[in-house]
Amino acid sequence: MMVLSVMERARGLIKLFVGILVVLTWSAAAYANDLKGVRVWPSPDSTRVVLDLSDQPSYKYFSLTNPHRLVVDLKQTSNKVDLSKIKLDSKLVKKIRTSKPPEKGTLRLVLELTRPVKPVLFPLSPTKPYGDRLVIDAFDTREPAKAITASQKVSQDRDVIIAIDAGHGGEDPGSIGPGKRFEKRITLQIAKRLANYVNKQKGMKATMVRTGDYYVNLNRRSEIARKRQADLLISIHADAFTSPQPRGASVWVLSQGRANSEIGRWMEQTEKHSELLGGAAEVIENTSSEKYVARALLDMSMDRSMVESQEVAARIVKEMGKVTKLHKKKPVAASLAVLKSPDIPSILVETGFISNPTEAKLLSTASHQDKLALAIFRGTRDYFKQHPPHGSYLARNKSRQHVVQSGESLSLIAARYKTSVSKLKKENKLKSDVVRIGQVLRIPGSS
CATH class of the missing domain: 2.60.40.3500 (Immunoglobulin-like)
Structure with a gap:
């Protein structure tokens, strides 16, 4: 009887154990x-x-x-x-x-x-x-503001608009360097410093693609720049590599291959032609040659943008070389989504390698960020002062050039161009009133 009781208890314990296992398994599932x-x-x-x-x-x-x-x-x-x-x-x-x-x-x-x-x-x-x-x-889902077409963009003495895109953001931290340095934070800090320099320049205005720690879809970054009438899109990034050795800044522009594929994509979206072509889209709409004319106009727009991007990039590389080590001494072409807009010159600036311990530390300092921002600004400003958009303040006040002839003095030249000696000296960084024959002077525009 005793043995049977023990056996029954054992069976009961086994059933209980099995029951617990079933419950735990169900809970896990x-x-x-x-x-x-x-x-x-x-x-x-x-x-x-x-x-x-x-x-x-x-x-x-x-x-x-x-x-x-x-x-x-x-x-x-x-x-x-x-x-x-x-x-x-x-x-x-x-x-x-x-x-x-x-x-x-x-x-x-x-x-x-x-x-x-x-x-x-x-x-x-x-x-x-x-x-x-x-x-x-x-x-x-509210109706977004309509994009400003090229024909609507021109107004007398308008500002040159620089769209500044701080790479990554929000859920996308970008590359993470030593000491948990996040690319998304560094890019936003440099972008804000760059915007500050742009806004201090008379005739120029900055617009930020993102102003805080949130993510903006890559395809929307150029769309935002277009809706804000940008003359140039600058995307700020920090490079990274699998080893810590590489360092230095570089500037990137769109490759021809990516440009051609983007033209093809835009051709398939006929409703977007007006965003790029302005009044021309209305002229060619519903005609038998619409596809071919639109393609030609988009090709010309992309070609112009790529040439301008290359020239701005070259000036920025030169300026950045004065304040930091360069990884690439010339602009580099690549298939990058943020650079794909056919109608807006666009460049991507890699400010340095966040994967390099020395450079990561530098990129996190306010002083180095400021040097980088100032270099990017100077390259951008110098390009637009030399090639100002039609109807802009910079176009009206573009400096003219004068070659000093025999018998000419600074006061005589100032009177000829209806400006002052002090403005001439400031424009040309002259320390005295003395000029030499053959010297090229920049004549300041009217203010």
Whole structure:
């Protein structure tokens, strides 16, 4: 009897152990993933919400109205985050909360919205310092401001507009150098310094593609520059390599191969022709030769942009060589998405190698950032002073040249061009009133 009792107890313990294993196995299957963090990156016309997960997400989503919401269902996921503590500075997403799931084991997240959005969701594989993620992009669906065409752009004494693009941002940190130096932070700091120099120059104005720590899609960066009537797009980056040895700055322009492929892509989007061709698009619209004329005009626009980009880049390389080591002593052509606009001269400046310990430290200092920004500005300014756009303040005040002849004095030359001796001396950095025969003087424009 005693033996039987022991056996029965043993069977009971085995059943209990098996039952516990079944429960634990079911729990592991029901919650194979954990929501470990939620990060929000607001920008002027979109908001990115990043869900940090312990494993690859399995998800579905849908939108609701009255009120506007975006619902995301994460299968086999448990929540480890206090959603009430998430900081939201977004104009689109006002709250993130959970809701009753459609089935057991599913985590339902609800993004309460201020207005309708266009949602784009995609998973990201682990990349240091992050693990698996689900990215939720909420784009504002309000009608965007219409792009300004070339024909609308010209106005008397307008400013030359420089669009400054700080590379990476938000969820995209760019390269990470020694000491956890993030490329996205360095590029924004240099971009802001560059914008400050541009805005101090009479006849020039800076516009920032991004002004804070948020991500802007590569395809949208040139679109933003176009809508803001930019005469030049400068994209600021910091280079990186697998070994710490390489260092030095470089300037990049669009390759001919990428230029041709972009022309082809624009040709397929006939509704965008007017953005690039202005009034010409109306003339060629609905004609039998529209495709060929549009192609010719786009080709000419791209050719002009590429020539201007090359000339600006060459001047910036020269100026940067005065303040930092150069990795490439001439502009380099490459297939880079941010440089692809057919109608806006565009360059990409690699300010140095963030993977090089010495250069990473330099790139993080205010003094070096300021030297780089000033060099980029000087190269840009000198190009536009020499080649000012029609209708701009710089065009009206472009310096003329005068070769000093026998018997001419500084006061005589000043009177001839209706300017002052002091302005002549300042324009030409003269320390005295003495000039020599054959000397070339720059004549300041009227202010």
